[in-house]
Amino acid sequence: MRTFREALCFFLSIFLLTSTAFFEAAAAPGWSAAQAVGKPNTLVAGDKESAWASLQPNNGGEWLKLEYANPVEIKTIRIRENYNPGAITKVSAFTKEGTESVIWKGDEPLKEAPNTFEILADSTVKSQSLKIYLDTARVRGWNEIDAVQLVGKDGFEQWAVAASASSTYASKFEHTVASLPPVVVKTVPQAGDRAVDPSLDKISVTFSKDMITKRMWSFSQISTDTFPKIPEGKEIGYLGDNRTCVMPVKLEPNKTYVIWINSPRFNSFRDIDNHPAVPYQLVFKTK
Numbered sequence: 001m002r003t004f005r006e007a008l009c010f011f012l013s014i015f016l017l018t019s020t021a022f023f024e025a026a027a028a029p030g031w032s033a034a035q036a037v038g039k040p041n042t043l044v045a046g047d048k049e050s051a052w053a054s055l056q057p058n059n060g061g062e063w064l065k066l067e068y069a070n071p072v073e074i075k076t077i078r079i080r081e082n083y084n085p086g087a088i089t090k091v092s093a094f095t096k097e098g099t100e101s102v103i104w105k106g107d108e109p110l111k112e113a114p115n116t117f118e119i120l121a122d123s124t125v126k127s128q129s130l131k132i133y134l135d136t137a138r139v140r141g142w143n144e145i146d147a148v149q150l151v152g153k154d155g156f157e158q159w160a161v162a163a164s165a166s167s168t169y170a171s172k173f174e175h176t177v178a179s180l181p182p183v184v185v186k187t188v189p190q191a192g193d194r195a196v197d198p199s200l201d202k203i204s205v206t207f208s209k210d211m212i213t214k215r216m217w218s219f220s221q222i223s224t225d226t227f228p229k230i231p232e233g234k235e236i237g238y239l240g241d242n243r244t245c246v247m248p249v250k251l252e253p254n255k256t257y258v259i260w261i262n263s264p265r266f267n268s269f270r271d272i273d274n275h276p277a278v279p280y281q282l283v284f285k286t287k
């Protein structure tokens, strides 16, 4: 007969085992490469987090690489697509030594989702590693893959056990310098300065990241009389560092100026990944 302590340990270990398994299943972030592992679980058409999606849609070349438990001579590959099929351009297989050989190449036929794109390989290549190439600019929207089946010449069917990708929409939710918006790191003059030289002929703002520089800015006002005049013929523009935007101004003495650099309403200051900069209010006063 078990002692109470043994029984408690037994129940605790069962609990820990189940919670670990649950954690692993739940831990694969939505749209990550890991969502293409295992059997299909995205049976209806649409943008679903139980399938892999690249970070950007319509961005050109992307790939999804899948690993399988058992090497086989490839007979058939079945690619389950749940959203905007038709972007696959090539499928290759890797040998144990790492040599990549093309199994199929071409323009995937355009079909309605959900779709199974079936490739009859008839290949003597023995492999447990596939790479699917897409041209995401070919079919509008995200081109999502739910699962990929590898069928051997011996009839053995398997789903992927691991996956990686050129990019994933899951990284949208990671907190990295790349995923978070740019902020203002410097202005000339500085916010709060009460003794700005009125002969200053430009206001410059520097952001924390590389920005979209081509006519993308948003200096806005809270009232006409607190916004500086821009001299005729002068233009706003970025410096060569791609981070500093300069606005030519004509200031008046003894006056308070208020300038939104992006605002709750306008947000054309954007980094190269199209994240709008966090709004910043620049307030200063001239001598």
Ligand SMILES: [Ca+2]
Pocket: 035, 036, 037, 039, 040, 041, 042, 050, 051, 052, 145, 146, 147
């Ligand atoms: Ca899936």
